[in-house]
Amino acid sequence: MRPRHRRGRHVLPVTLAGYVVALLTDVHTWEKDTRSRYTFPQARLAGHITDLATPTKVIIATNRPDRDLAELLLGSRLPTRSGGAIAYARTRMHPSHEAGERAGRG
Template structure:
């Protein structure tokens, strides 16, 4: 059970200030809570505030059906769980495409993540000042997105 006061604080959370991004739309990576996997390059997939920054970055990287140039255009990839920004990836300028038509961003960097969504407590991991500022703006905010897959696209020119 989640306390009513916590639910009310989450409901009152501001919308992501997407107008700060340098593109007309941004991709959003929608993930679930982290679960263990048996893969050569990672042990987890999804989000958990308890993961180390290195493990969290590995757990958020993947191969997605997406329009890679559109993902890269905004300069950041907000990561959401249930409509709240819990992490921000940057370093999306280069990508690879596999034989199944999915894209990966091998140079993606973890700019920051939340360790407590209800408070929210942010951990900024980016070394670049612009990436840190962007992560600080987005983390803990509300960001609704709709898609049948992991990647959704949201206009940056609206208040939602």
């Protein structure tokens, strides 16, 4: 998982079967539990898709950059790597998190 740094925001597209179904912003930190599940305590939901058969975008973000990014990414197809159907799209990692992931903390 690698949040992408965009104009002072870290964004994390959440995919289902390769399609972006949700977008988290302000993903500055994350925590991993004993079952290898992640939580994002400071993240905000910018938007989500309500139906994959006939995708309907729900944009929740209140600021223009996050709204624009949600509009662009929601429903689009992104390459992902995952052991399951739900995955986080891999993006360039912010330098402050690279050291932690290499050390096994990310």
